[in-house]
Amino acid sequence: MTPPPVPTATAPTTDVTPGPAPAAAPAPGVGPARGGLLVLAGMLLVALNLRAAVTSLGALLDEIRVGLGLSGAMAGVVTTLPTVAFAGLGALTPWLVRRWAAPRVLVLAMIALTVGQVLRAVTGSAAVFVLTSALALAGIAVANILLPMLVKQHFPHRTGLVTGAYTMALTVGTTVAAASAVPVAHAFGSWRAGLGVWAGLAALAVIPWVPLALRARAARRAAPPAAAVATPTRVRPGRTRLGWAMAVYFGAQSLSGYAIMGWLAQLFRDAGYRPEAAGLLLAGVTALGVPVALMMPALAGRLATLRPLVLSLTVFSTAAYLGLALAPRGLAPLWVLLLALGQGAFPLILTTIGLRARTAEGTVALSAFAQSTGYVIAALGPLLVGILYEATGGWTAPIGFLLVALAVQTTAGMVIARPRYIEDER
Structure with a gap:
């Protein structure tokens, strides 16, 4: 079972880069x-x-x-x-x-x-x-x-x-x-x-x-009656190409992340590392991800297009997967570093949720759809890696599966890289 393909948009979109999104109004009574x-x-x-x-x-x-x-x-x-x-x-x-x-x-x-x-x-x-x-x-x-x-x-x-x-x-x-x-x-x-x-x-x-x-x-009690009954325009990401691309990207990167967290230590143990050392190498992926998590959103917010980031993360992850398949023991710290860099896709997609919506209503709708659908896809990661590992007795097939998931992730990433807004896709 594989993640669903990115559907074709139900309404035409243009290649004109939209202007900056208007600043979302702060919540009543709790503004900056x-x-x-x-x-x-x-x-x-x-x-x-x-x-x-x-x-x-x-x-x-x-x-x-x-x-x-x-x-x-x-x-x-x-x-x-x-x-x-x-x-x-x-x-x-x-x-x-x-x-x-x-x-x-x-x-x-x-x-x-x-x-x-x-x-x-x-x-x-x-x-x-x-x-x-x-x-x-x-x-x-x-x-x-x-x-x-x-x-x-x-x-x-x-x-x-x-x-x-x-x-x-x-x-x-x-x-x-x-x-x-x-x-x-x-x-x-x-x-x-x-x-x-x-x-x-x-x-x-x-x-x-x-x-x-x-x-x-x-603040809601003090608001005028007209404002109290005003209903924002409903945003339905599931009916848009951008919404599905966001969900597939979120799901594919989460699938890989959960698979890594669940099975990387076992991979290193099979390569000859002691359990304590394998655990430390796994912890290294998370620890090295801390500065990546801090820097990635700030970098994404400054770029006109996210394509360089999407492609860079793909290169890092591809190199890490190939290294784990071919030489898991000799250069393990390097593969851990590259995995941590590749997992920068998680903070990237969280940032992109905010960048691809004009309003708070659009943001919460896009966030709910991308994450809810994405976690359904992500649940397949550890399960399928475990099945492939048990069936083949090695790591070539599981890593091949993760490379396929990475290809799906990159394809969806190309769709979400161009600046546009979920409210504009009908």
Whole structure:
């Protein structure tokens, strides 16, 4: 099964480069003058939480399986739950934002993440563990979609810089949770501590959004009746060529990212590295991705076309995959560096979501469609790599599959590289 092809546009588009998008109006009562720094702090705290609940679970999966008596099938459900939740629940976010202000939605999302992480850390039931994990992931799914919209609303002229900052925070949270979950569990003598400690970080992320939610609520109540009933034009990315190209690019790069995170350590172990060294090499991909996550959005925001970035990332990833196939042991640090550079496609696509919409409404619609559809595609990555590895007993076929996914990603990248806006495609 392969990612869907990029459909032909349902309406003609022109090759005329559009003018700059108008600055999106800030959310009522929480514009840059009154709450810009608070919004930025809140976004960074949310970003720190966007993968901690997932990577801490992965690091402690063996201990959790033993502690809860999870069957192999149930463990499979737990490991695939993140992509399923991100795909399904993230699609509901535009509906939520049309009914409640974004700060209020984020308060509820972070509360769901906090409660879900606490409950799954204390339960003794496998079924309750899965349900409470789903609750926590629901909060992450909604926040995933909202952050690009908030950048558009509050920082329209600093899209690259702010996207880089929160993407870097996301990467830091991912790395720290993966690296420290096991030591924390050992220090407290239980996997429950290593899993539940991240609920405190999620609770901290609620704090900045409470006053922002109260301000937004007061501003809506004070708004004139005409403004209160005004309905923005509905944006439907699923009916546009740009929307599908964004979804395919997001899905293909996420597919590769999840496959790398799930199988790279095993590849290095098969090449003769000790488990500790293989784990460090895997951690190196994430660690080296921190400066890439910071710089990529700022660079993308300055370029008239994204084609040089799209092609450069393809070259880095291609060289890394070929190196892993031909000489995984001799030049492993170089392949890790090239993989980290190639994974810059993730911060690039997050930035592009904001760059390809004129309005906050367009941004949240495009974000929801690209990420929800993309995570469905991404779920195939670790699964198909595992099937190919088991069937062939080596890494040639899995790496060949990742090269095909990279070709699909690059094709979609050429479509999204040219400046245009989702609101203009009907």
